[in-house]
Amino acid sequence: MTRRLLDYGDSAVLLEVDDLDAVLALMPALERTRPPEVVELVPGARTVLAVHAPGAPREAVRAWLTKTPADAVDASSAALVELPVRYDGPDLAEVAALLGVTVEEVVRRHTARPWSVAFGGFAPGFAYLSAPASGLEVPRRTTPRPRVPAGSVGLAGTFSGVYPRDSPGGWQLIGRTEALLWDAARTPPALLTPGTRVRFVEVPP
């Protein structure tokens, strides 16, 4: 795995790796060995951001990012969350048309294998979900919706995701789930944290 360190102001370092798989392989080891001066550890699509206290020993943070070995990839040990989904989203037919397959095939592909939480960031509890070769790559909608209801299950680019609350959004909506993605009173508040695996399960409309 190649690792490149990018300077990011006076209190952060951005580690760049080859791809999302490398991020997913490295994150558990970094989480486990995180030094106390690192206040945020934020995975991205091919990066890990370490935010440290201003004035913290930066060289130590850089060495930790460079030298921590990734775990042997054993996805089966990650927590698995099942999300029941009614596949009745307003964009389901359009997604099928874009992919040149039937609606049933879209649902089959979406439920066929577990997805992994890659990173977050759009809203508290929102997770960018990744599955290798999902066969579900579609562009965002050209015009975002002003209001997407909480629980909506969407696709955009190579990712799938679930809206944790009502918000504007441009993802292609294929279904909805009753699962509570975010609850500030729960520990942890986010249902889907980086590294968690997610299996979508079809429930009748």
Next chain:
Amino acid sequence: MIEVTDAGPLTLVQDAGRPGHAAVGVPPSGALDARAFADANRLVGNRPDAAVLELLLGPVVLHARAPLWLAVTGARGPVTVGGRPAPLDRAVPVDVGEDVAIGRAELGLRYYVSARGGIDVPPVLGSRSTDTLSGLGPAPVRSGDVLAVASAAGLDPVPPIDWLPTSTPDGLAHLRVLPGPRRDWFAASAWHALLGQPWTVSPQSDRVGLRLGGRPLERRVHDELPSEGTVTGALQVPPSGEPILFLADHPTTGGYPVIGAVASADLPLAAQLRPGERVRFVGARL
């Protein structure tokens, strides 16, 4: 208890924020001017992370339903207690029934009002801050709201004399900037363009970020940037080429390249810039 008679343009409860949850999309939030926030608490003998009121511009009127000590820091403007002029940057006693009137700021943008004991609202993820991006924490304070003040039991006494060196922007702020992770996504001229011109603070600025107007920064790499983590102080450059300086309620990941990041020590100054005021970036190194 403090009754907020007039909440002004925007009054928020803020403390040191809720760092540590960025990986699940929670902004750091917290008082934008960390220096004025710290001063406000120190002046009344509070713990450093006690919640205060962050007032945008003013005017704001508070009414004391119980005797209290408070301090006003940050922006510069006229303050009266019970109709008498009161100093900024000092612990001030307020009698029950007295009004505290904080006038429209003459310099700076955000006042911080501490009450001895701290503003007491229910914490969310360990913080009482209002996160304007994601809606975590208490709702913005409205006129007519009554805010509880926590007990001062166990606190040190109000410091007898305290003095604060203050500096507020006077229309042109200098902010030190360090290289960001995607500086190499921009043309060689872009760094010079960033440092070589004054940028104007846009009226669309808020706690998420200062939007800056000026001659656009030219990209060299036009690829789409895969989403990556962002920091407070990041200068993110959207397709318009005009940078956005991320403040405490910024989104925790983003897909636009970050050319630089403002020095942490200069972020309090950025929090006090008004729309129309100008910023110059000064190149700095670690």
